[in-house]
Amino acid sequence: YHKIxxxxxxxxxxxxxxxxxPENERFKRHLTAAVAQMGDIGGLGDNEGWDLISAFQLLRGGRAEEALKVISEIESSHAFYLKGMALLMLQRYNEAKKMLRKAMGMGLEDQGVLYHLGVAHAATGKLFSAVTAWERALKLDPETPIIKNALMKIYHQLADQYVIEKDALEKAVPIWRKLLRLNPKDEVARNNLVRAYFLEANEFAREGELNKAINRWKRIVELMPDNADALHNLALAHDKLGDPITANDYWEKVIKIWKKRERSAEDRQLMRERLRTAYEHLADNYMRVGFTGNAIRALKSAAATASDDFDLFFSLGNLLMNEGRMGEAISEFQKALRIKPDDPEVLFRMGEAYEELRQYMKAARCYEKILEREPDNRDIIYQYCACYAYESEKSYYTFSPGKMLRLIREGLKRVPQAHMLRAFLVRVYLSEDDRGKAQELIDEGTSLFPEDPDLYIELAFSMMDLNPEDAERYSKKALELDRESFEIPLDIAVKHVKMGVYDEVDGYLREALNRAEEDDDKTFIFTTLISELMDEEPKLARKYSAELVRLFPDFGPGYLLMGFACYFCDKEKEAVKWLNRGIKRLRKSKGEHEEIIRLMETMKMMIRLNIGLPDLRI
Structure with missing residues (x-):
């Protein structure tokens, strides 16, 4: 029976x-061992006699007074232990503590003694002393249920005291940690600890101590791996710290949780809004580290949760367009237009996408819709005219001039302010010596737009080599209509350069400079004109670059342009000299010139190594 x-x-x-x-010592030892094992009293020695066994049996029967009498004269560790148990049963707690301490003093420090000592302390309100005793007992055998249960009960009591009575949450936190170590399934302790960590994290975040807040949110995730609030806060925190890779680890986890909740959530719209925001953060972070494909997938997932989010479809379309996926980009732009039918930004980007696909008439329709709302938008008018120009080239190369003219006339009819198309038709009719049709178009334009200088500039440009006198007259008319803007004479000067007529360039340049009031406007005039001259007339570009440097010695791009101009004039040494002069000057002047200095250093190296210069881009 003992063995089983x-x-x-x-x-x-x-x-x-x-x-x-009765005299058989072996029989007594077996009996003593079995009795001790039943009562967990630490094992009775064979020399302590039957009084201890009798006292123990009396205690088991609840007869504490009789047990005390039986062992009152015995002074051994086990006797003191049994006396302590008896006194506990009689609720004489202070005396019980003395007896149990004596037992420990005589070397009997096992789980039984420590457990009952803890009970005595707890009964007299000495909770911390009870905890100390039970923690020591648990170290001897961590799996003893009675001690674990006692500790868990008192831990809860202490933690509640701190939270409710003393409002000392920071002291309750280590107690809840101990509770979870004792019983990982204690949901009360887990929930309390999570709530405490959230409060601490929020406080740290308010004080700007983000790393400490992150530490608390990570502890929450350790306790509750599916806690979406903690994962969400961690993702936002790492976004703020500029750590997109770590942030995306958390965004992906929180998205996975929210997607599960979306199916059963009462407020599905709120959950979808959260998912959309999370996907957008995910996409932004992927873009930061160059994972464009992942960013596109994230934005597509976001779009699936928000069918009415204009900004989302527009962003996705732009991203796809930047990746060269024009067809997909157009599809996303169309979704955005269903929400805002005539949004100019979407129409413009969709027009650009159609141009990349060489579908110029579809692009022109996009620009035309913008012009219905913004009829004076010069950039859009230019894009519209360019579409018809590109489309007409197809007819030109297929030897269909009639079709080309019909196309241009159609474009002008749809958008009468497309002055470039009108000027093109005027030039065609003049070159065919059909002055009647040319004059008819001119009269129509001047009657519709009598005060628009762009019309007269385009007309002048169209007939510069065919009818120089009329061209000069229209140029002067444009200047008279707008006597303040420097852009009018600058445009005329640029068009002269494009036509290869350089005699009048200087006069229009001076007129533009006289009209410009700010130094930034003057440098813009010089750089615009020089960039047009650089390939075709580098000597003139060199002349104006030297003037630009003389007038604005701290303007870095002036030295760069001078270097280009000298190089294109086959004066490499002079180019290096001007670049060195610019670098020296800019390093002494105030302002941020690091970028332009780096460009000039690179240009010097390329000239010296005879590598050749890249195309000029201003």
């Missing part, structure tokens, strides 16, 4: 054996 752990029956049979042979 049926201790009650083992004790019965051992007693019978001892009763038959």
């Amino acid at each position: 752990n049926k201790l009650d029956k083992a004790v019965v049979w051992y007693r019978r054996a001892v009763g038959l042979h």
